[in-house]
Amino acid sequence: MxxxxxxxxxxxxxxxxxxxxxxxxxxxxxxGDLPGITRRLEHVAALGADCIWLSPIFASPQKDMGYDIxxxxxxxxxxxxxxxxxxxxxxxxxxxxxxxxxxxxxxxxDQHPWFKESRVxxxxxxxxxxxxxxxxxxxxxxxxxxxxxxxxAWEFDPQRGQYYLHNFLTSQPDLNxxxxxxxxxxxxxCRFWLDRGLDGFRLDTVNYFYHxxxxxxxxxxxxxxxxxxxDLYGMQExxxxxxxxxxxxxxERMRALTDEYDDVxxxxxxxxxxxxxxxxxxxxTKGTDRLHMAYSFAMLGPDFSPAHFxxxxxxxxxGAPDGHPYWSFSNHDVIRHVSRWSDHAVNEEAMAKLAIAxxxxxxxxxxxxxxxxxxxxxxxxxxxxxxxxxxxxFWPGVKGRDxxxxxxxxxxxxxxGGFSDGSPWLPVKAPQLANAVDLQEGHDGSVLTFYKxxxxxxxxxxxxxxxxxxxLDTRDPLLAFRRxxxxxxxxxxxxxxxxxxxxxxxxxxxLTGLHSATxxxxxxxxxGNGFAxxxxxxxLALR
Numbered sequence: 001m002x003x004x005x006x007x008x009x010x011x012x013x014x015x016x017x018x019x020x021x022x023x024x025x026x027x028x029x030x031x032g033d034l035p036g037i038t039r040r041l042e043h044v045a046a047l048g049a050d051c052i053w054l055s056p057i058f059a060s061p062q063k064d065m066g067y068d069i070x071x072x073x074x075x076x077x078x079x080x081x082x083x084x085x086x087x088x089x090x091x092x093x094x095x096x097x098x099x100x101x102x103x104x105x106x107x108x109x110d111q112h113p114w115f116k117e118s119r120v121x122x123x124x125x126x127x128x129x130x131x132x133x134x135x136x137x138x139x140x141x142x143x144x145x146x147x148x149x150x151x152x153a154w155e156f157d158p159q160r161g162q163y164y165l166h167n168f169l170t171s172q173p174d175l176n177x178x179x180x181x182x183x184x185x186x187x188x189x190c191r192f193w194l195d196r197g198l199d200g201f202r203l204d205t206v207n208y209f210y211h212x213x214x215x216x217x218x219x220x221x222x223x224x225x226x227x228x229x230x231d232l233y234g235m236q237e238x239x240x241x242x243x244x245x246x247x248x249x250x251x252e253r254m255r256a257l258t259d260e261y262d263d264v265x266x267x268x269x270x271x272x273x274x275x276x277x278x279x280x281x282x283x284x285t286k287g288t289d290r291l292h293m294a295y296s297f298a299m300l301g302p303d304f305s306p307a308h309f310x311x312x313x314x315x316x317x318x319g320a321p322d323g324h325p326y327w328s329f330s331n332h333d334v335i336r337h338v339s340r341w342s343d344h345a346v347n348e349e350a351m352a353k354l355a356i357a358x359x360x361x362x363x364x365x366x367x368x369x370x371x372x373x374x375x376x377x378x379x380x381x382x383x384x385x386x387x388x389x390x391x392x393x394f395w396p397g398v399k400g401r402d403x404x405x406x407x408x409x410x411x412x413x414x415x416x417g418g419f420s421d422g423s424p425w426l427p428v429k430a431p432q433l434a435n436a437v438d439l440q441e442g443h444d445g446s447v448l449t450f451y452k453x454x455x456x457x458x459x460x461x462x463x464x465x466x467x468x469x470x471x472l473d474t475r476d477p478l479l480a481f482r483r484x485x486x487x488x489x490x491x492x493x494x495x496x497x498x499x500x501x502x503x504x505x506x507x508x509x510x511l512t513g514l515h516s517a518t519x520x521x522x523x524x525x526x527x528g529n530g531f532a533x534x535x536x537x538x539x540l541a542l543r
Contacts, residue, residue: 024040040410201266205269
């Protein structure tokens, strides 16, 4: 396969994330599954998406909702069979949708046969497949590394008389990527799915594969940061337990594997926040032998300021001029953005529309999380409704991730919103029922209709789909930048506040595409959470 035959479809793609447990149940057991996803793929295709990303569907004890894999080459019976997977691929491809899966490669379940063998003794064939270390002389863990889910990142195993590393739950032991046999085995599992017609991978915690072999303790953080929860992890500079230089070599091995196939891509999740996350994104997508693209938690936090969005995008431009970014506002790990940014919103509907208008104007690949096209808000959970191990442990200091994982709502008057005939694994509540698909489909003013129009606008615009980005200096709370291709120039202006704003142009420009603004001569009036796309020739100044 020569490079000229590759279309690089992913460069301006819209990727729709499906959380399989919560999309559509076909069996009545209250849990979504592969046949249910297949049934609902027309919804995704009609939205205008190019690809679906499936959160983990592989065999798992489900201690962390599938992010604890016990067999990398088997579908969990909870979701269906390999035949169901093949049928989903066929249907998706028939609708023009690519399919990628969530590959959780940094750790396995403690029920994986590899770990079961590894923990038996210190001299078995897989003894060195995981990160094992002796206790310190006083019996304490080998170093000060924290787990994201609370407590030390080390669990003592009495069978081996050693500690094993786990960055997340104790039931999620970390693989030892310093062992070449581990790397080869992991690559073989990835090849298995590519051979079945998969179009690529979303690599979970892509900067966690390697650890410092000397097991040096991390220094204290100069400024504490958290990107998943209120835990102790962010109180260290996590320089020895992740983002090690050896990571690059593994990414190159993965890229070489995907390059053997036609138009396969990889997007990596960088488990980091702040400016450091943008640096890692740039490093991991540099050139043509690493990740095709990467995303981080940089836009998945509470910050909703023009400076923040500008710093994220310009930081990537400077750090990886030949790299490629992936931007999204919501996923299965964070509070849904219409709720997260509610302090800056006129209302949830206005925020939903502003957010997708912004995303469609950002340079790079765009991610959408299921339900956001409905303007779905975060579900308020009671303690007895929780399923997320993180929330159960830290409640009420940590509300957990169940609030963004509740089922899709297809029909407002059907049992459980049309998601399941049985008792759903997470509740379907009235605020979510009010945003059901059937209440929005075909209605001009709905968030769903607006999403479809915004995606169509991007696809029909050379400037928005693949044009370059130049930011303009504007006063807060305005975010403004120019997107420019050889065929089109657009200036995009967004009001990130609930208060009305005006912008004066230094020359004529036409309001185009979707907008919520009005123009009076050379003055553009933006309502709260308003936005405008201005078509013009040559530079355009704003004041």
